[in-house]
Amino acid sequence: MNCYLLPTFDDRNLWMKLLVMLRAYTFAPFLILRSSLVHIHLAAQTSMIRKLPFILLCKIMRKPLIVHLHAAGEIPLFERTPQWIVRLTFLLSNRVVVLSSAWAEIVLTHVPETRVVILHNPVAIPLDLRPRGLDHPPVVLYVGKLEARKGYADLLAAVAEVLPGFPDLQVCLLGNGEVLEAQQRAKSLGIEKSVRILGWVDASQLDAYYRRASIFCLPSFDEGLPMALLEAMSYALPVVCTAVGGVPDIISDGKNGLFAQAGDAGSIRDLLLLLLGLPGLADRLGANAARTVEEQCGLDRIEVQLQDLYDTVESEWRIRRQGFRESTQATAE
DSSP: OOOOOOOOOOOSOHHHHHHHHHHHHHHHHHHHHHOSOEEEEEOSTHHHHHHHHHHHHHHHTTOOEEEEEOOSOHHHHHTSSOHHHHHHHHHHOSEEEESSHHHHHHHHHHOTTOOEEEOOOOBOOOSSOOOOOSSSOOEEEEESOBSGGGTHHHHHHHHHHHTTTOTTOEEEEEOSBSHHHHHHHHHHTTOGGGEEEEEOOOHHHHHHHHHHOSEEEEOOSSOSOOHHHHHHHHTTOOEEEEOOTTGGGTOOBTTTBEEEOTTOHHHHHHHHHHHHHOHHHHHHHHHHHHHHHHHHHBHHHHHHHHHHHHHHHHHHHHHHHHHHHHHHHHHHO
């Protein structure tokens, strides 16, 4: 299978955004024309609007189309995105890939005619994982965009109540977004000396933070199926998260992770204290988490599922095109 990746967005700065978008709109017609199948990843609002020209090109050029949905929540997709665009996108697609059974239900509730397929995000399983020692202070790790819906403020509030019992605890927040706001919030809580807010980091740095962390926490208000959560699980980290979006498809509370209540700093505090006080429980949850990700989201498994999807869609498309040609010939005769 030969694939060509055409990025349409770059988050570094305005000029890079414009350059990448211009390049995508310039080359897309030629690449779509040469392709046997087109697979478009999109989210809600501007992401879906930005991809609409590519979707229309696929239909004009009669190419089979798979749309891969990464929307964070039902409201951004079905209330803040023009509904004619959402409906048109789903109905023009040969398949709409969603990340979880919860998202399949959401999509089918709003657009019942959608041909939905569930496919989890793929994760590369890290090699050479070593047992986490006790030679350094415990580290709570957050990876994700710093924005209100991700719940980073609740994590900071929880940490402020955990520190009296575990004064050597460190918290690392990785991700762009509200960096200054997060720093100010940590300072207002009096925990700035225990909190590191590092913004965006590259892949090698991220690997190092996953390996050093003791607990992963992502207390989001809504999600698709966050890559950071799956990555943390692959590193055998015990995770504290919320039962939102596609997360319950992967996390079983008390077995391979722990569920806090979204927006409830007290519940996050209690779970952090539980894991810090019971390292054996943390190790068991982390080991189960790693096993879950390898079984359900490993690259080899997702690759097979994706290839099966491509084969199915292409086969249906060929049969449909052949039937169209035959009916056209019969009409002409």
